[in-house]
Amino acid sequence: MNILVTGGAGFIGTHLVRRLLREGCTVAVLDSFISQVHENEELANDLANHVELYRGDVRDRELLSQALANRDTVVHLAAETGTGQSMYEVVRYQDVNIGGTAALIDCIVNNGNCRVSKLLVASSRAIYGEGKYSCLSHGTVHPIGRRLEDLNAGHYEPVCPSCRVPCFPEATTEDSPARPLSFYGLTKHVQEEMSLMFARAHGFSTYALRYQNVYGPGQSLRNPYTGILAIFSSLARSGSPIQIFEDGRESRDFIFVEDAVEATWRFLAQDCNSVASFNVGTGQATAVLQVASEIVQFFESSSPILITGAFRQGDIRHNFCDLARIREAIAFEPRYSFREGLQTFLDWAAMQERIPLQYESSLREMRERGLFHE
Numbered sequence: 001m002n003i004l005v006t007g008g009a010g011f012i013g014t015h016l017v018r019r020l021l022r023e024g025c026t027v028a029v030l031d032s033f034i035s036q037v038h039e040n041e042e043l044a045n046d047l048a049n050h051v052e053l054y055r056g057d058v059r060d061r062e063l064l065s066q067a068l069a070n071r072d073t074v075v076h077l078a079a080e081t082g083t084g085q086s087m088y089e090v091v092r093y094q095d096v097n098i099g100g101t102a103a104l105i106d107c108i109v110n111n112g113n114c115r116v117s118k119l120l121v122a123s124s125r126a127i128y129g130e131g132k133y134s135c136l137s138h139g140t141v142h143p144i145g146r147r148l149e150d151l152n153a154g155h156y157e158p159v160c161p162s163c164r165v166p167c168f169p170e171a172t173t174e175d176s177p178a179r180p181l182s183f184y185g186l187t188k189h190v191q192e193e194m195s196l197m198f199a200r201a202h203g204f205s206t207y208a209l210r211y212q213n214v215y216g217p218g219q220s221l222r223n224p225y226t227g228i229l230a231i232f233s234s235l236a237r238s239g240s241p242i243q244i245f246e247d248g249r250e251s252r253d254f255i256f257v258e259d260a261v262e263a264t265w266r267f268l269a270q271d272c273n274s275v276a277s278f279n280v281g282t283g284q285a286t287a288v289l290q291v292a293s294e295i296v297q298f299f300e301s302s303s304p305i306l307i308t309g310a311f312r313q314g315d316i317r318h319n320f321c322d323l324a325r326i327r328e329a330i331a332f333e334p335r336y337s338f339r340e341g342l343q344t345f346l347d348w349a350a351m352q353e354r355i356p357l358q359y360e361s362s363l364r365e366m367r368e369r370g371l372f373h374e
Contacts, residue, residue, distance in 0.1 A: 001268065002026040004071045006058050006104065007078035008051070009033060011219050011226075012122070012211075014044050015261045016075065021050055023265065028052040030067045030078065058100035064107045068114050073268060076104055076121045079191070082225030083126060084362070086184035087314050088369045097187035098194075105198050116204060120267055123192040123208040123277065125253070126185030130316050131172035135160035141167055145181045151311050152373065156246045158317055169251075169285065171322035174210070174277050182314035192277060199275045207267045207274070212281030212321055216257030216341065217348035222355040224362035229254070229342070231359055232292050233349045236301040244307045245315070248289030253281040253320040256341030259334040266330040279321035282334045294339075298346045310374040312366060 003020055007013045008029030020027050029043065029051050043053060054067040058078040068074070079097045080086070086093045101121070108116045125131070130143045143158035150159070157166040180186045192208040199206035215229045224231060235242050263280045292305050326332045336344075366372035 001073045002071050003073040003075060003268070004028045004030060004067050005075045005077060006030045006100075007076075009043050010077060011216075012214055012257060012260060013077045014047065014218055015216070015257050016077075016264055017047055017051060019261050019265050021047070023269070028054065028067055028071065030054040030056065030058060030063070032057045032078070059095065059103050061103055061107065064103055065111055068107055068111065068116065071114075071116055073118045074104070074108070074116055074120070075264070075268070076101065076119065076195070079122065079188070081184065083182035083184045083314050084312050084366050084371065085225050086182050086187070087371050088365065090183060093183055093187050097184075098190050101191045101194055105194060108204070109198060109202050118205040118268070119195060119199060120207045120209065120264065121192060121195040123210045124185065124188040125172070125210050125212045125279070125281070125319055125321060126182060127178045127180050127189040127192065127210065128172050128176055128319070129179035129181045129185065130158050131319050132170045132176045133158060133160075133167040134170050135163065135165065135167040137165065138162050140170070142177050142179060143167065144179060146317065148313070148373075154247070154309060156250070156311075156317060169318040169320070171283055171320055172279070173322040174279055174325050181316060196275055196277070203273075205273045205275065208277040209264060209267070209280045210277060210321070211260055212253035212255050212279070212319065214255055214257055214260045216345050218257070219345070221349060221352055222358070224359040228252075228288060228291060229295070229345060230349075232295045233299075233346065234355070235359070236295050236299045236303045237349070237354055239302045242292050242296065242303050242305050243310065244289055244292060244305060245310050245312065246317075247309065248292075248307045249287050250315075251285035251287045251318045251320070253284060254286055254338050254341070255281045255334060256336035256344070259336055262335070263326065263330065263332045266332060270330065276329075278326045278329060279323060280326065281321040281323070282338070283320055283323045284338065285318060285320040286338050291342075294342060295346065298343075299350070308374065310372065313371045313373070
């Protein structure tokens with residue numbers, strides 16, 4: 001395959017490009033190297049001499065046209081990430097996530113020289129919002145966002161939309177309705193639907209992969225929007241307090257980056273014409289308090305873990321995904337348990353230079369906009 005990876009110099013992108021090269025693919029990377037995501041403005045040393053690099057914005061039509069020349073496959077990872085930040089950086093997230101995808105699809109369908117036959121777009125579990133739950137009285141339900149008055153009262157569990165009784169999380173299936181609670185989630189939903197719609201109309205194969213919380217070596221340790229494992233690791237290494245939102249029982253489906261890459265590669269490698277969305281996760285939920293405790297223990301840190309009751313608007317309470325569809329499609333099973341993956345990530349993090357984390361400033365930005373409540 002001759003593959004273009006947008007965002008290929010980022011966290012997931014770098015791991016994926018390494019895999020593609022091992023599989024004998026010809027690889028081009030298009031990346032803007034924005035400072036929030038990248039430690040420097042260069043490709044990883046082991047990739048620099050083996051890929052064709054296009055340095056610039058995914059919205060740049062001329063650059064996109066050059067990068068797409070002779071490609072048969074595109075992996076579209078380029079995006080602004082961060083649920084909290086998206087709630088006030090509205091135009092930026094719209095322009096990059098929706099506008100960038102529109103520019104890419106426009107080049108694919110309108111450039112007569114483009115021969116792309118397969119597109120894989122990075123979607124997100126954020127499109128579901130709270131996702132799938134069970135109510136004792138009403139069975140399967142899909143809660144809407146939690147009310148501000150409930151959160152202020154310390155009632156964190158989502159409630160049934162019909163009887164308003166707290167309900168219990170279930171593995172979220174791909175047929176669950178899209179009810180994003182952040183603008184980031186909304187942009188990923190639009191991005192996904194755009195890709196699937198044009199694929200059906202123009203006859204090329206497209207997979208929208210709804211990645212859960214991906215983590216692993218190479219993740220930015222200074223980006224306060226990158227995920228709680230990196231945030232907690234940076235705080236623990238410096239002995240700083242680790243503030244846990246809500247009551248610490250909120251949970252996430254953490255998938256190790258190599259497992260996410262394995263699933264991605266299997267979709268790229270299979271020879272069939274398909275247009276569909278798939279969850280990519282472990283199907284297991286891990287509580288945030290457990291994450292913080294294991295990180296503090298690993299670093300033998302003096303960091304106190306503070307359960308604050310604070311909360312951010314746009315955050316979900318729980319998530320873990322159903323894997324039935326992806327198992328049937330590509331026989332995918334995650335290889336890494338959370339503990340195994342976390343150990344690998346922390347071993348890597350322990351060897352990195354300590355870089356100041358702009359975490360407090362990110363919270364201050366949300367507080368000033370009325371999106372962070374203490």
